[in-house]
């Protein structure tokens with residue numbers, strides 16, 4: 648499939664945790680859904696979380712309820728979770744890569760997306776790096792066949808987490824999605840993750856999300872944007 652052929656309006660967004668999809672690509676998801684794309688969100692692990700920032704706690708049920716509401720705000724209803732519960736909480740880096748790869752590959756074969764959005768390897772979070780590596784393998788190039796060739800692959804460095812850590816953790820945004828028309832929708836979706844929201848200054852605060860969108864907007868030539876690193880674009 649190329650830019651010049653009819654696009655299969657299907658996208659797969661990979662989120663190690665419930666909230667990454669909103670932080671990284673909430674605006675993009677909202678815009679795709681407005682254009683009648685089928686957007687499928689794949690979560691690595693949905694588990695409880697004890698916040699070091701405000702002492703709040705959550706569990707898998709809460710997180711699942713939050714993600715359902717957040718995706719509904721964005722207009723998306725298709726999602727799947729690989730691991731649910733505490734066993735793999737913050738431990739995706741200890742899971743055999745083949746398990747993560749098999750999960751992503753199976754979903755790619757079901758949805759045959761034109762667009763895949765995956766975590767950046769330049770993230771300080773071990774779960775993000777584990778999922779990133781698995782996604783890169785799952786999306787390896789080969790002629791379109793039983794396993795689809797996804798023509799457009801973008802990675803994200805949500806909330807400024809990618810790029811921190813020096814030269815070993817690099818994230819170079821090269822592709823921007825104008826989210827000016829859907830920024831409020833993205834913020835509303837993030838409000839659904841009340842267990843994850845923290846006060847400013849922090850990348851997971853509403854102010855931090857708006858500021859990040861403003862920075863990417865400045866790089867992309869618009870008021871608010873989401874920034875991605877393009878890993879592949881078959882034209």
Ligand SMILES: [Zn+2]
Nearest residue numbers: 663664667772
């Ligand atoms: Zn995450």
